[in-house]
């Protein structure tokens with residue numbers, strides 16, 4: 484069944500994950516995770532390093548094979564045994580933004596962004612770089628909307644960190660995804676650039692009606708830019724709620740073991756674990 488942005492069977496459900504497990508040897512990287520994302524939601528996942536945030540994302544777009552559980556996108560199951568063609572089709576519907584940008588640095592901004600269209604093209608045309616005029620126009624419009632029209636023919640290697648991430652965003656947007664997954668999109672950027680990049684991701688997602696799932700380290704950014712926050716600890720979801728319900732004590736619980744957050748909670752004297760283990 485083709486993936487459809489307006490799949491009526493799925494209603495507004497963009498992504499559904501249930502009972503998801505992935506282990507590496509003795510490490511339970513993702514340990515029984517379940518949640519859904521509705522159209523229009525901007526969801527951030529917070530948690531310590533090693534909590535399982537990246538593994539969760541990699542399971543969703545099948546960069547990593549899960550051990551157990553089910554994942555569906557717009558009502559279509561992302562099966563472990565789906566064909567290569569189905570997998571490619573599914574991946575065009577999920578835009579991915581990386582911490583380290585993952586650009587081809589010897590190529591121009593324009594060429595990097597056009598790579599986002601490859602999933603829609605026959606392989607040979609893609610290899611030869613024979614893009615349709617319509618796709619080129621689309622690329623130009625998107626490059627303009629992320630503020631890089633002046634850099635169109637610049638080599639990716641000559642861009643600043645913020646500009647590189649703008650290319651990453653444009654490359655994801657040109658896929659016309661239903662879901663945008665961003666794994667630590669601002670972790671390699673300075674604080675001022677981080678803010679402009681978060682604003683760009685969220686505003687573009689809203690404007691284009693794309694749901695977002697964002698792994699973030701910075702709790703303050705998560706609170707500010709998302710509609711909902713999921714807290715992960717040791718492979719499990721330990722908090723799932725609207726951003727404004729994430730109290731400092733809940734943060735301390737999610738980051739348990741992190742001395743900075745522990746002392747914050749201790750001084751408040753209000754750490755009630757059960758209270759915040761919503762899930």
Ligand SMILES: Nc1ncnc2c1ncn2[C@@H]1O[C@H](COP(=O)(O)OP(=O)(O)O)[C@@H](O)[C@H]1O
Pocket residue numbers: 507510511512530531532533534535536537538539
């Ligand atoms: N490819 C891998 N091989 C072995 N262990 C891994 C691999 N990927 C992740 N892990 C382990 O799984 C756990 C979760 O990692 P990860 O998903 O990267 O966490 P996060 O993104 O929250 O920092 C960690 O203990 C990590 O060491």
Ligand SMILES: [Mg+2]
Pocket residue numbers: 536537538667698
């Ligand atoms: Mg990670």
